[in-house]
Amino acid sequence: MDIVLIGGHGKIALLAAPLLVEAGHTVHSVIRNPDHAAEVEATGAKAVLSDVESLDERGWDELLRGRDAVVWAAGAGGGDPQRTLAVDQDAAIASMEAAQRVGTERFVMVSYFGASLDHGVPESEPFHAYAEAKARADEHLRGTELAWTILAPSRLTLEEPTGRIALDAAEAGEVSRGNVARTIVAALEQPGTTGTFLAFNDGEQEIAAAFGAVG
Numbered sequence: 001m002d003i004v005l006i007g008g009h010g011k012i013a014l015l016a017a018p019l020l021v022e023a024g025h026t027v028h029s030v031i032r033n034p035d036h037a038a039e040v041e042a043t044g045a046k047a048v049l050s051d052v053e054s055l056d057e058r059g060w061d062e063l064l065r066g067r068d069a070v071v072w073a074a075g076a077g078g079g080d081p082q083r084t085l086a087v088d089q090d091a092a093i094a095s096m097e098a099a100q101r102v103g104t105e106r107f108v109m110v111s112y113f114g115a116s117l118d119h120g121v122p123e124s125e126p127f128h129a130y131a132e133a134k135a136r137a138d139e140h141l142r143g144t145e146l147a148w149t150i151l152a153p154s155r156l157t158l159e160e161p162t163g164r165i166a167l168d169a170a171e172a173g174e175v176s177r178g179n180v181a182r183t184i185v186a187a188l189e190q191p192g193t194t195g196t197f198l199a200f201n202d203g204e205q206e207i208a209a210a211f212g213a214v215g
Contacts, residue, residue: 002067003068004064005027006073006074008030008031012177013181016073019182023185052091060098070104072092074087075088107146108149110151119135149194154200161182183200190212191215192215
């Protein structure tokens with residue numbers, strides 16, 4: 001596949017890119033800061049300089065045209081509710097609309113465990129803006145005609161990846177970013193994950209086997 005990886009300098013994206021390349025995919029990692037290009041290209045991906053906050057429809061179409069899949073791993077990083085809305089909701093939705101316009105059918109969204117319009121996070125809490133933005137982006141994705149998968153990892157850690165998860169866990173725990181990167185690869189390789197919201201923690205089931213049993 002020819003993949004556009006949005007948020008290419010993020011911790012998960014930097015771990016996912018070499019795995020995707022190793023799996024035989026061509027990866028275009030979208031970054032905003034040109035100073036990050038060398039680090040991104042060291043993964044085997046091709047760095048693409050673009051600011052997803054400011055792209056118009058034409059810019060999005062040019063970014064996605066001719067690609068087979070979009071992996072959304074971008075995030076505003078919290079702290080600024082307006083920027084969180086601009087990136088995690090508005091830009092994410094704009095990418096979905098562009099994917100439909102130009103025929104990029106596959107879309108993998110990295111969301112979070114518990115993402116829902118009924119998230120229950122009070123407006124007074126800093127996490128509220130992120131919870132709202134992600135929930136609305138996920139809901140928009142569900143309403144598209146894209147072949148979508150929403151990955152919903154629990155609390156992220158920097159632990160070494162085990163390659164094993166607990167899929168559809170009842171309660172949030174934690175999961176290494178390296179394992180999340182591996183779920184991106186598995187989602188793209190397992191057609192049964194299309195149209196699913198996959199919540200997971202670190203666990204005991206091998207990722208490919210867990211995803212292969214979905215659908």
